[in-house]
Amino acid sequence: MKKAGLFIFAALLLAFVSCTKKNAPAAESQGPVTLRFWHSMADNAGQAFETYVREFNQGIGKEKNIAVEAVFQGQYADAAAKLRPLLQARQAAAAPDVMQIDSTGVVDYQHTELAYTVDDAAAEDPLWDPSQITKAPLMAWNFGGRQLGLPVSASTTVMYYNKTILDAAGISAPPTDFAGIIEVSRKLPPVNGYGQKLTAFAQIPNSPYLANWIGQLPGKNADSSYLVDYRNGRDGNAGRLVCDTEGTLLVFLEAWKALYDEGAVLNVADGLNNLFLTQQICFLTASTSNLAALLTQIDGRFELGCAYFPRINDKANFGAAVSGSALFMFNKGDKAKTRAAWEFVKFMTSSEIQARFAVTTGYMPVNSRSYRERVYTDYIAVNPQAEIGIQQLAVTSPDMLNLTVGPSRDFYMEIMNQVSIMLNEKKPPREAAVSMAAALNRLLEDYAEANAR
DSSP: OHHHHHHHHHHHHHHHHHHHHHTOOOBOOOSOEEEEEEEOOOHHHHHHHHHHHHHHHHTHHHHHTEEEEEEEOOSHHHHHHHHHHHHHTTOGGGSOSEEEEOTTTHHHHHTOTTEEOHHHHHHTOTTOOGGGBOHHHHHTTEETTEEOOEEEEEEOEEEEEEHHHHHHTTOOSOOSBHHHHHHHHHHSOSBOTTSOBOBSEEOOOOHHHHHHHHHTSOOSSSSSOOSBHHHHHTSSOOOSBSTTTTSHHHHHHHHHHHHHHTTOEEOOOSSHHHHHHTTSBSEEEEEGGGHHHHHHHHTTSSOEEEEOOOBSSTTSOOOOOOEEEEEEEEOOSBHHHHHHHHHHHHHHTSHHHHHHHHHHHOOBOSBGGGGGSHHHHHHHHHOTTHHHHHHHHHHSOTTOOOOOOTTHHHHHHHHHHHHHHHHHTTOOHHHHHHHHHHHHHHHHHHHHHHTOO
16 A cells, blocks of 8 residues: 555656646756857948947946857848758757848748747846837837847938039939939930949849839828738738739839830949949939948049939839848747847847947937937938938838748849840830739749748
């Protein structure tokens, strides 16, 4: 009887221990916490990131026993390609603790079990105030109601212009739409001051540009139209185009071909900055983050102007979606690491750091309090061009959203390819719209089949 009692007691004890282990919280490492931080910032921005990591380690990190090791992983798409197999194989140990991700990697993060979202972190840190983060950049990383990452670099697309050339041609204000660019083109001299051919504009539209231009067109149920379903992939996995059936793709292609046929745009994708700097084109559509570099490279040779991103036509809304990147955290089953990761993310998005980062790079601060920092107000006073992106963002519809699709790089390249085919082969826009839609839908279908969950 005693043996039976001992056996029952042992069985109950084993069951209790097993249940306790099963429901135990994530482990918490003891002692110093070392974080791996993957980023994709190069040049001035990369040097700035390295500086901030060093300051964190010497300040808050030292106080809280946290050390961050920053590792440059190449361009965003390259970094995403390195992360993808780790997430698919659930190799938590090899994954970073914090990573800078743009739209090319966010789909992978959405579906990984290793995600430690901003919502997760905020739930454990009730004193953190989310209202300090500017709404548009914050919502750029909100998918299906989940705040996945916290923005660290925010930009939008604007139009830089050579004010010196426009003044000489008697043009008092930059154009606001494609028709205006054509009008300017007709007034420009055939060559610049160095005897080189002068063209108004140069670009081959890619996926972010196309999403912006189509997004300017009011939609049926929103103030913005979309390239793909689920609101450009924001509310679910994009599976089909909608711009083809809604006719907005055709509207864009007709307007773009008119630009080209008038000689107002060069069908060129590479070396655009150089064309602008050597004054072979008047207009350059580019990120607000390009401002600091452009001012340095121009070095007073001509006056740099900045205007809103041009509209397709005068019926379209002004604006361009917020772009940039965010910091994403990973849950490796160690609460000390996730807490440490959150401390680092808060530091990188703090008022002072964001103000300094904006001044160094031209990105817009993601922290609303940065706009009151002395270093930033002094910068704006000297560089009023930096205010244009902020003003444009204020009039951009909240319905305008960046494109988020699984085959992001292929999508990007195929749009450029299809536009070039239309222009080089003199295809009618209607025929080009059918061809582009078929190619892009095929990419979405192939991706869905290869990544069936």
